[in-house]
Amino acid sequence: MTRVAPTRQVATFCPLCVSRCGATATLRDGAFVALGPDPAHPTGRALCVKGKAAPELVNHPERLLHPLARTNPKGAADPGWRRIGWDEALDTVATRLRALARDHGPESVVFGSASPSTSAMSDAVDWVMRLKRAFGSPNLCVSMELCGWGRYLASIYTYGDSVPGVYMPDLDRAGAILFWGYNPSIARLVHATSTVAALERGARLVVVDPRRAGLASKAHHWLRVRPGTDAALALALTHVMIERGWYDEHFVRRWTNAPLLVREDTGRFLRGSETASEIGSQIGSEVGEDPDHLVAWDEADGAPVGYDPTRGRYAADEDRLALFGARRVRTTDGPVICRPAFDLVAEQCRAMEPSVAEAITTVPAADIEATARTLWEARPLAFYTWSGLEQQSGTTQIIRAVNQLYALSGCLDAPGGNVAFPAVPTNPIGGAALLSRAQRAKALGVEHRPLGPARFEFVTGEDFFTAAIEGRPYRARGFVNFGSNLVMAHGDSARGRDALRALDFVVHADMFMSPTAEQADIVLPVTSAFEATALRVGFEVSEDAQSLVQLREPLAPARGEARSDLQIIFDLAVRLGLGEHFFDGDVEAAFRHQLEPSGVSLEQLRAEPAGVRVPLVTRHRKYAEPVDGIPRGFATPTRKVELYSEVLLEHGYPPLAEFSEPGVSPRSRPDLADRFPLILSCAKSLWFCESQNRNMASLRKGAPDPQVELNPRTAAARGIATGDWVRIATPHGDVRARAKLRSTLDPQVVFGQHGWWQACDELGLPGYPPFGPGSANLNLVLRQEPSDPVSGSSPLRASVCEVSRL
Ligand code: SF4
Incomplete structure (x- = not known):
C-alpha cells in the first residue's frame, strides 16, 4: 500500500520583497514543499512566482554552505576559496575590522545591506544599522539612491516626513489612486491586489509610466511620460489644478507655507524683524523683533501679518491670507517686492502649460487636463511612487513636484489619502544613540551633498567607490556586506569591482556567490529566509496590517553551516567586543526586548504562527491635533508643508519644484x-x-x-x-x-x-x-x-543608446 506522506500547513509570510505577503507553507513529511497565499493575512491575497518558488530557493544546489576564505590575490581568475570554520571566519573578520578602526578610524569601514525592499534583509537591516553604529561607522550602503530616496527621504524637505513611505496610500478608501513610476504587480503585490479591489468598487486609477505594464492596462488614465521628464508632467498637472481652482484652498492656506511672503530681492521669506518698525507693530505683538517670525499678507487689512513658526500661528485668521499677488513692503532695506509662496508656485507651473509639457513629456495636453480633473473630482487621492522616479538625474525635483501636486489635493492623512497608520509600540533597535555626532558628521558624501543620504548615514555607491579608489574625502578600507550585489546594482560595474578590489578587507554574507561576493576576502553562508527566525511588527499597508505582529519560524533546517543574517550580525558583534549592545549574542533576548512595549510575548507568537493582533486606532489629520495647545503641524522649519523650501535654497538648490531635462538625453546631449x-x-x-x-x-x-x-x-x-x-x-x-x-x-x-x-x-x-x-x-x-545634485541618484532610468542586430 502506498504510504501517504503526512502534510502540515504552517502560517508564515514571504519576506523576499517589500510586499511581505502573508503565506501558508506546506510541509510534507517535515520537508518544506510549497508556499501559497494566505487570504486571511492582511498582505496575503496572492503570492508571486518568486514566493511560490521558495522551496526551490531553499534547496538550490549552488547555495553557499560553509564559510570561505580567499587564498589568491584579488583580481586572480580563481580566488582559491578555502573552506574554513565559523570560529576562524568570525575571528578573522573581527581582527581585521578592529585593526582598521584602530589604524584608520571606524569610519574607514563601510557596512552594506541588500535592499530590504527587494530581499529578505528587512529581517535584519535595523540590526545592521545598530552594528554599524556600535562599531562607530557613519557609513551604510543600501543603495538608497537607487530605490528609496524619493519615498523615504526626499519628501522630508516638503512634508518633514516620508510621503509616501511612512504615509501609506489608504487604498481601501481611496477614490482616486495615482501610481507614478510604480508597478505594484512587480514591486509590491499587496498594493496590486488592493488596487484591483478598489477598482471593483469604483475607484479611478492613474498610472504614470513610460511602459504600459501591470495595472497600467486597467488605468483610467495611463500617461506615457518620456523617461526622466516626470517633473514637467507634475508641474503641468498642478498648473491645471491651480487654474481651474481644483485644489483644497483650506488646506493650502492653513497647512502649507503657501501664504508666506517671499522677498523678490533675496528669495528668502520676509522676516518680521526685517519690516520697518511701524509695519512691524502692525503685524502683531507676537512677531515683534524675533528674526524667526515670518510674514504673510492680510488681504482684508491690506497689511502684513505675522506668522510664528514655533506656534504655527498667524496673527490673523488664515482665511484672510493672500495666496496671490505682489506686494510692496517697507523693510529695513527699503521697499521690497514680496509675493506669497503660492504665487511663485503658480507662476512656476504656469510656465508648464499642458501644451508645453506635451512637447517635453510626449503626454498629450488633453490627457493632462483630463487626468487633473480625475485627480480632483475622484478624490480622496492616494498615491505611491517607486523606482521609476528614483534612478534619475533630477530625482529630488521630480519628487518635489509630485509632492507639491499631492499637497494641493488636501488628502494627506485624510481617510482614503496617504495616511500615517499607527504602529504597535516597540523598543527601537536601530541604536541611534550609539553613534556620536562627531562620527555621524564623517559620513561619506555629506560634504558635497549635505542634504542627501549621508545626512541620514546612508552612503551612495558612487561616494563609496570614490572613497575606496581615490581616497576622497578619506580612504574607505573595509566593507562588511550583507548580501548587496553592489557591482551589478550600480552603474559602471567595472568601477564597482575596482573599488571593492581596492579595499583592504571585505567580508560578504550571502546565499550564493555573486560578482560582488567574488571580491571578498571572507564569504559567509547565509540561510534562506525560510530557514530563519524573524520578527515582523506591522505589515505597513493598512491599519489592519499594521496591527499584526508575527514571528516567522524556520520551515526547513539550515542547510550546511549557513546562519541567518541576524545570527551573523549578533555573532560578529560579540567577537568585536560589542556584545553589550547585542544581548550578548542572544537573538531571542533581543526579540523580547523589542517586543516589550507591545504587550506581546514570544510565547504568544510561537503559539500563533499566523500572528497576534494588537488593536490600533488610526487618527486622521494628525497635523491639526493640538500638542500643548499648539497644532502639531509638520516637522519642517515653517511647521507647514513646504511648497517653498528655504532649506533647499540655503544649500544652493531651487526652493520651488522645477523641471530640468535629464542629464543624458537626445535633447540635453x-x-x-x-x-x-x-x-x-x-x-x-x-x-x-x-x-x-x-x-x-x-x-x-x-x-x-x-x-x-x-x-x-x-x-x-x-x-x-x-x-x-x-x-x-x-x-x-x-x-x-x-x-x-x-x-x-x-x-x-x-x-x-x-x-x-x-x-x-x-x-x-x-x-x-x-x-x-x-x-x-x-x-x-x-x-x-550625472547624478541628482541633492541625493546622488544615478540616471539609470534615462540615458541614450542605439540598438542593432547582432
Ligand atoms: S510579492 Fe514579494 S513578498 Fe510577495 S510572494 Fe512575491 S517575492 Fe514574496
Whole structure:
C-alpha cells in the first residue's frame, strides 16, 4: 500500500520583497514543499512566482554552505576559496575590522545591506544599522539612491516626513489612486491586489509610466511620460489644478507655507524683524523683533501679518491670507517686492502649460487636463511612487513636484489619502544613540551633498567607490556586506569591482556567490529566509496590517553551516567586543526586548504562527491635533508643508519644484544624438528580485534571456525581429539582449533589464560575464553620473543608446 506522506500547513509570510505577503507553507513529511497565499493575512491575497518558488530557493544546489576564505590575490581568475570554520571566519573578520578602526578610524569601514525592499534583509537591516553604529561607522550602503530616496527621504524637505513611505496610500478608501513610476504587480503585490479591489468598487486609477505594464492596462488614465521628464508632467498637472481652482484652498492656506511672503530681492521669506518698525507693530505683538517670525499678507487689512513658526500661528485668521499677488513692503532695506509662496508656485507651473509639457513629456495636453480633473473630482487621492522616479538625474525635483501636486489635493492623512497608520509600540533597535555626532558628521558624501543620504548615514555607491579608489574625502578600507550585489546594482560595474578590489578587507554574507561576493576576502553562508527566525511588527499597508505582529519560524533546517543574517550580525558583534549592545549574542533576548512595549510575548507568537493582533486606532489629520495647545503641524522649519523650501535654497538648490531635462538625453546631449538616438530606460522583471534568482529553473523558464523592449517601428527600421539577439550600445560600451517588440512603447524609447549574470544549469541556460565582451549586464554600460545634485541618484532610468542586430 502506498504510504501517504503526512502534510502540515504552517502560517508564515514571504519576506523576499517589500510586499511581505502573508503565506501558508506546506510541509510534507517535515520537508518544506510549497508556499501559497494566505487570504486571511492582511498582505496575503496572492503570492508571486518568486514566493511560490521558495522551496526551490531553499534547496538550490549552488547555495553557499560553509564559510570561505580567499587564498589568491584579488583580481586572480580563481580566488582559491578555502573552506574554513565559523570560529576562524568570525575571528578573522573581527581582527581585521578592529585593526582598521584602530589604524584608520571606524569610519574607514563601510557596512552594506541588500535592499530590504527587494530581499529578505528587512529581517535584519535595523540590526545592521545598530552594528554599524556600535562599531562607530557613519557609513551604510543600501543603495538608497537607487530605490528609496524619493519615498523615504526626499519628501522630508516638503512634508518633514516620508510621503509616501511612512504615509501609506489608504487604498481601501481611496477614490482616486495615482501610481507614478510604480508597478505594484512587480514591486509590491499587496498594493496590486488592493488596487484591483478598489477598482471593483469604483475607484479611478492613474498610472504614470513610460511602459504600459501591470495595472497600467486597467488605468483610467495611463500617461506615457518620456523617461526622466516626470517633473514637467507634475508641474503641468498642478498648473491645471491651480487654474481651474481644483485644489483644497483650506488646506493650502492653513497647512502649507503657501501664504508666506517671499522677498523678490533675496528669495528668502520676509522676516518680521526685517519690516520697518511701524509695519512691524502692525503685524502683531507676537512677531515683534524675533528674526524667526515670518510674514504673510492680510488681504482684508491690506497689511502684513505675522506668522510664528514655533506656534504655527498667524496673527490673523488664515482665511484672510493672500495666496496671490505682489506686494510692496517697507523693510529695513527699503521697499521690497514680496509675493506669497503660492504665487511663485503658480507662476512656476504656469510656465508648464499642458501644451508645453506635451512637447517635453510626449503626454498629450488633453490627457493632462483630463487626468487633473480625475485627480480632483475622484478624490480622496492616494498615491505611491517607486523606482521609476528614483534612478534619475533630477530625482529630488521630480519628487518635489509630485509632492507639491499631492499637497494641493488636501488628502494627506485624510481617510482614503496617504495616511500615517499607527504602529504597535516597540523598543527601537536601530541604536541611534550609539553613534556620536562627531562620527555621524564623517559620513561619506555629506560634504558635497549635505542634504542627501549621508545626512541620514546612508552612503551612495558612487561616494563609496570614490572613497575606496581615490581616497576622497578619506580612504574607505573595509566593507562588511550583507548580501548587496553592489557591482551589478550600480552603474559602471567595472568601477564597482575596482573599488571593492581596492579595499583592504571585505567580508560578504550571502546565499550564493555573486560578482560582488567574488571580491571578498571572507564569504559567509547565509540561510534562506525560510530557514530563519524573524520578527515582523506591522505589515505597513493598512491599519489592519499594521496591527499584526508575527514571528516567522524556520520551515526547513539550515542547510550546511549557513546562519541567518541576524545570527551573523549578533555573532560578529560579540567577537568585536560589542556584545553589550547585542544581548550578548542572544537573538531571542533581543526579540523580547523589542517586543516589550507591545504587550506581546514570544510565547504568544510561537503559539500563533499566523500572528497576534494588537488593536490600533488610526487618527486622521494628525497635523491639526493640538500638542500643548499648539497644532502639531509638520516637522519642517515653517511647521507647514513646504511648497517653498528655504532649506533647499540655503544649500544652493531651487526652493520651488522645477523641471530640468535629464542629464543624458537626445535633447540635453545633442552631441550624442546621431550615434545614440534612442532613450534607454530599464524596468524590473516579474521573475527575478533585481540581480537574483536567474539560477532558479522555475523562474528562469519564464524569462530565459536578457531582454530589451522596442516599438515594432523602431525594430523594423533596424531590421530587428522579435527574439533576435541585439547589441545595446551606449557611449560607454555595449551589451547583448534579445529583442521583444512592444507596440505600446514610444518609438524613441527602449527598455532593457539589469541584473543578468547567473547561469541556470538545470535548464542549460547560460550566464553572462558581468564585465567585458559578451556581457548582458546593462549597468556595465551605464554611469552613475550625472547624478541628482541633492541625493546622488544615478540616471539609470534615462540615458541614450542605439540598438542593432547582432
Ligand atoms: S510579492 Fe512575491 S517575492 Fe514579494 S513578498 Fe510577495 S510572494 Fe514574496
